[in-house]
Amino acid sequence: MKTYTYTQKKDTRSGFGDGLTELGRTNPNVVALCADLIGSLKMNQFIKENPERFFQIGIAEANMMGIAAGLTIGGKIPFTGTFANFSTGRVYDQIRQSIAYSDKNVKICASHAGVTLGEDGATHQILEDIGLMKMLPGMVVINPCDYNQTKAATIAIADYHGPVYLRFGRPSVPIFTPENQTFEIGKAIQLTEGKDVTIVATGHLVWEALEASKALYERGISAEVINIHTIKPLDDKAILDSAAKTGCIVTAEEHNYLGGLGESVSRVLAKHNPTPQEFVATNDTFGESGTPAQLMEKYGLNSNAIIKAVETVMKRK
Amino acid sequence: MPNTQQLKDLTTQVRRDILRMVHKVNSGHPGGSLGCAEFFVSLYNHIMEHSTNFNMDGKGEDLFFLSNGHISPVYYSVLARSGYFPVEELNTFRLINSRLQGHPTTHEGLPGIRIASGSLGQGMSVALGAAQAKKLNNDNHLIYSLHGDGELQEGQNWEAIMYASAKKVDNIISTIDLNGQQIDGSTDTVLAMGNIKEKFEAFGWIVIEIEQGNDIDSIISGMAEAKSKTGQGKPVCVLLKTVMGNGVDFMMHTHAWHGKAPNDEQLAIGLAQNAETLGDY
Missing domain, CATH: 3.40.50.920 (Rossmann fold)
Structure with a gap:
């Protein structure tokens, strides 16, 4: 049987942050938005390198989804960042009307998904987000497994035109997939x-x-x-x-x-x-x-x- | 550039379109549509620099976003009569397989529409995003948006209003249709919003008031003043005082026609008060 080992553990949200940083260097249309959680979403490096392409929205997720939809008009590729709960349930109607139904090229990037967010408890641990997002017509739903795959997925979704929900988490988990892998949306x-x-x-x-x-x-x-x-x-x-x-x-x-x-x-x-x-x-x-x-x-x-x-x-x- | 009489004639024709569209399918929102007819006509035929050669990104032109999507009849009529799509297509309003959905959408590819609206309170956020994209693109054109007054009861607006001034989004002119009516009654009886002008000013916006929101000259001069206030580090709000149902006497000054279509007899009366100017579709 093929076996897998690992030498390092890392959080998948860092894969998102590093993927976003790379996109900042390679794709001038990528912009990022955050609702007061830049540290948690690991967005600091992107912001440092591209301050003009970052939008700090404050604690106002509904406004963030709308602004992201608007930024696509003019050719930007917005990546929104907040916890999975506030990325989905809190703003379902904004995503539904202004992003999914409006066919907007927004990447909804959601950290701290599931129970492994840990001590903050149930108010922050959404276990319904995949269902909410997969039911939206046209929405792509991605949940990568480790740091390397999350980084690859983050980079890959910038080249896909259409709304995407990218789900990742907080705990450190083994890195067992290849570095610099090619990420193919929809391919098991x-x-x-x-x-x-x-x-x-x-x-x-x-x-x-x-x-x-x-x-x-x-x-x-x-x-x-x-x-x-x-x-x-x-x-x-x-x-x-x-x-x-x-x-x-x-x-x-x-x-x-x-x-x-x-x-x-x-x-x-x-x-x-x-x-x-x-x-x-x-x-x-x-x-x-x-x-x-x-x-x-x-x-x-x-x-x-x-x-x-x-x-x-x-x-x- | 069209003169005021031409714009008035167009407005009359747009009123006829609105009445006929909602009558045909016995549904839709004539009240707010009629109240904003002069505004839409002025916007698309005098105020905005825009191209009917539609593309979604709209680089190098002014863009408009309708937040209170239920007044789609006036939007569709003015888009069609401005050259975005054939006027005959107004015949398909709210019918199956139409691009003219009950509430506007990009989903069917109707030229002129850049965002779906209908679920209220979302348009200002979208307009702000588009305004910031213009800045990133070094595009000096403006973003215009329209919102109902009752719509301001949706909390997302206040997130957007706070954001716009905090981030100095000064290439946007958001107009509030102050007709004082919403579905269940006057805005004061449903949920009084106090002094909207003072609220916008307290949130850091420049506010321009257009007292005669159904008078084309007043709209044009008020919007020119609003435009002159852009680029000064602050977002600009226009309070447009309109009469719901304007131009059809029995529909005016009441919320009753917010979302109700006229019957055959009422249509005839309404059309008689607005004689054909440019030809019905």
Whole structure:
């Protein structure tokens, strides 16, 4: 079995910040906006190098989304930055009308997604954002898994014309994907080859899926791990090909099972090849204060939860 | 440059368009549309430097954003009669497969429209973004926007109003249609907003008042004054005092026609009060 190791851990939001910095040097149309969270979003270097292309909006996210929409008129490519909660739920109607329905080329960049934001608790831990964004017609939804991939995704979305939701997080997680990788929107990445079960994971749960696959291998279970960094458009073919081979599937995400990656996968399977599926996701609940590791454990979002789900789903084959 | 009589004739024709559009589909918003007819006619035929050879970026021209999208009938009529799309297309207002949606949108590719509006309170933010893009592009043209007075009850406006002065966005002229009416009654009875002029001034804007917002000469001179105040480090607000339903006597001075179409008899009366000038579509 192919195994993955890492030498360094880093937060995915730093991948965003470094990707944005690179865009600042290479694409003069890229502009950035922030609602009073530049440190949290790692935007400092971009701002330092391009002060005229940065807009500090203040604590006014609705205004930020509207200004971003307006900046596209004149050819700018705006990247908005704030926490995932304030990037989506707080401004849903602004995104819906002024960005998505208006076909504006805005990149909504959302940090601190999911429970791993940690101690700030449920007011700041959105677990519904993927659902909110994927339901908007024309919106692309991306949730990369580590620093390198987040950086690559940030750079790639500048070349894609249309609204994009880019979701990333706060905790340090292993860097296991290649440096300077090419990021292909909508293209799933098969990380391990397996025959007994497919594990489809997104964001922070991809590493957990790899950890789970190692443990499962030791028990004689061969798991095919697929990294779905793009939830919309979904790589239907990659999922169907793998499910046809293994006959069962586990989806894993730091999000409510309602509206998340798991539901998107279910739709594809139900339509083309009904397959037993288990969901590693939060169970229609809010989060709470705690360390990221404690919260991942309590809400069933780690490799242990994935292993359990694999055991369950394999019995249903 | 058209003279005042030409603009008045166009306004009369636009009123006819508005009445006929909403009557045909028995829906739409005639009141605010009629109240802003002179403003739209003046804006598109005298005040703005703009091109009917439409492209979304609008570099090198003045741009207009409608925030209170429900007054789409006047917007569509004036865009069509300014040459953005065929006047006959007004026939398709609110019909299935039309580019003339109930509320304006870019989604169907209608020339002249740069943002969807309808859900209120979003237009000023968008206009500010476009104004800042103009600055980044070293484009000295201006951004114009229009907002309902009732619309100011939406909180996002005040985020935008605060931002505009704090960031010295001085290439924008935002006009407030002060007709004092909204769906449920007068703005004072629904949610009194106090002194709007003082509020804008307190937020750091230059405020120009146009007392006769249905008089073309007053609009042109007021907007010229507003334009003269741009580029001074402050955003500019125009308070345009209009009469909702202007030009159709039974629709005037009431909120009753905010979102209601005339019946056959009422249409006939309205059209009789606005004799055809440039030809119906």
